[in-house]
Amino acid sequence: MSPSAIPSTAPPLPVPERDRDSAPFWDALREHRLRLQSCDACERVRFPAMSRCPYCVAPEHRWRELSGRGRIYSWIVVRQAFRPEFAAEVPYALVTVDLEEGVRVVGRMDDVDSPAFDLAVVAAYVDHPEWTELRFEEMAA
Amino acid sequence: MDPFAGRTAIAGAGMTELTRRSGRSVLSLAREAALAACSAAGLEPTAVDGVVQYSMYDDSVQAEALGAVIGARDLSYVMDFAQGGQSAAHMVAHAAMAVACGFAKNVLVFRAMNGRSGVRIGQRAAVGGGTEFRYPLGFVAYPQVAAMWARRYMIETGATELDFGAIAIAQRRWAERNPRAVLREPLTEEGYLASRPVAEPFRLPDCTTEVDGAAAVLVTSVERARDLALTPAVISSAAWATHGFDLDMGSSLRYDDYLRNFSGHLAGPLWKRAGLGPEDVDYAEVYDCFTGALALNMEGLGLCAPGTAGTFAREGHTSPGGKLPTNTHGGLLAEGYVHGMNTVTEAVWQMQGLGGERQVPKNDVAVVSSGAYLSGSAIVLTKDR
Numbered sequence A: 001m002s003p004s005a006i007p008s009t010a011p012p013l014p015v016p017e018r019d020r021d022s023a024p025f026w027d028a029l030r031e032h033r034l035r036l037q038s039c040d041a042c043e044r045v046r047f048p049a050m051s052r053c054p055y056c057v058a059p060e061h062r063w064r065e066l067s068g069r070g071r072i073y074s075w076i077v078v079r080q081a082f083r084p085e086f087a088a089e090v091p092y093a094l095v096t097v098d099l100e101e102g103v104r105v106v107g108r109m110d111d112v113d114s115p116a117f118d119l120a121v122v123a124a125y126v127d128h129p130e131w132t133e134l135r136f137e138e139m140a141a
Numbered sequence B: 001m002d003p004f005a006g007r008t009a010i011a012g013a014g015m016t017e018l019t020r021r022s023g024r025s026v027l028s029l030a031r032e033a034a035l036a037a038c039s040a041a042g043l044e045p046t047a048v049d050g051v052v053q054y055s056m057y058d059d060s061v062q063a064e065a066l067g068a069v070i071g072a073r074d075l076s077y078v079m080d081f082a083q084g085g086q087s088a089a090h091m092v093a094h095a096a097m098a099v100a101c102g103f104a105k106n107v108l109v110f111r112a113m114n115g116r117s118g119v120r121i122g123q124r125a126a127v128g129g130g131t132e133f134r135y136p137l138g139f140v141a142y143p144q145v146a147a148m149w150a151r152r153y154m155i156e157t158g159a160t161e162l163d164f165g166a167i168a169i170a171q172r173r174w175a176e177r178n179p180r181a182v183l184r185e186p187l188t189e190e191g192y193l194a195s196r197p198v199a200e201p202f203r204l205p206d207c208t209t210e211v212d213g214a215a216a217v218l219v220t221s222v223e224r225a226r227d228l229a230l231t232p233a234v235i236s237s238a239a240w241a242t243h244g245f246d247l248d249m250g251s252s253l254r255y256d257d258y259l260r261n262f263s264g265h266l267a268g269p270l271w272k273r274a275g276l277g278p279e280d281v282d283y284a285e286v287y288d289c290f291t292g293a294l295a296l297n298m299e300g301l302g303l304c305a306p307g308t309a310g311t312f313a314r315e316g317h318t319s320p321g322g323k324l325p326t327n328t329h330g331g332l333l334a335e336g337y338v339h340g341m342n343t344v345t346e347a348v349w350q351m352q353g354l355g356g357e358r359q360v361p362k363n364d365v366a367v368v369s370s371g372a373y374l375s376g377s378a379i380v381l382t383k384d385r
């Protein structure tokens, strides 16, 4: 559902409270690119953004551009809005995705009937007025 | 000899009624439950010298404030613990440690909340470092986080939604026998399937029912408990575990084994300290904010095999008359959400023979757990021998 379809009575979707660690992630999404931190010490990619590697605690990292391709690890279909901002959004799916580069991320999927275990999905980018959201869609066969 | 195991006991338990709108202050609820626990034990409230409580989103009242309104003017041990469902057994353990180490003699542990008419935890956006990435997606509330775990559990074990349903149905059978429970009408498989989806795979009966109310227990030494009014529920063991904690309690993207929550990580030390095993348990009061959490907790504690909690419930083992009566008050699912403190009070009442229409036939050993996913606690209670 596009943001313009939200009734005027609904509050706008929350805007990410970006910080120093996460700013490059949100900036990349704005350009429709997916970039995550990759640890210089152990080379593992991490999400969400944080100042230290959650695997080896090293601080040094670079921002690596990812393919956006992955497979569904788990998913839910949200039928009840827990915040008024999402009253016009339900139902929607939330999927956790294991990306090819070995990192698990979470995003929405618009089609609530398509999520399935191990389904191949690819990143899509939804522009909101102040930020861009990472969503997933089923990969074309 | 273990410095903790078997040295303290819960001497009494008390609760308020559970409502959807108490019309009272949280402190008033806390006071009623605390006085009920003292009265059950036969202890003058002025003899209380320690108070421990837990809260979330600042929804409770300070331990010291409770002391003030029950006439316990001199306290030598207090704690206000800002965590949620992980806390109840851990707070009992803290009170027990204070008593065992001589910091206090009679410690009240309470949870009080206007959880329905005031702060509704299940609808609050949890706080913490990972929320920046979840809120804008509409991944905001704890039931959604729990449902994500539940789906993964289904993928890995082959369990179906009806396995979660079997858990809700079994616990409702206990609630039918519990006048305090807020959901007492029988639940059938058809009724479960027809109920409103919340965050699939979870429907409404998979989720706890938020209420206003309070629960409290009195912890003292085994020796003092023997001189009080009721059978002591001896605290034979306690354990806490945090595993895979990330930025906040809803951040579990990097969790390494979705079939094993905190309870699988504390079971070893818990049973070892007690000198008992899951096979010794007569009845279990196990944290169940969601059916999926109950499954992980039962399996993690070793009460049933991994992936089988739904089958175990469907076969009647956890129901009235079953071999392992579980959540004999109806659980948080059906009695109501006093954040796991009512899970403790029920365990105590059953051991003291105060279970009424739902009294279990054998009540020598009980396990009580608190928590759902990344962290939690548990205690083992045994009848004084």
Ligand SMILES: [Zn+2]
Pocket (backbone or CB within 6 Å): A039, A040, A041, A042, A043, A044, A053, A054, A055, A056, A057, A058
């Ligand atoms: Zn690293």
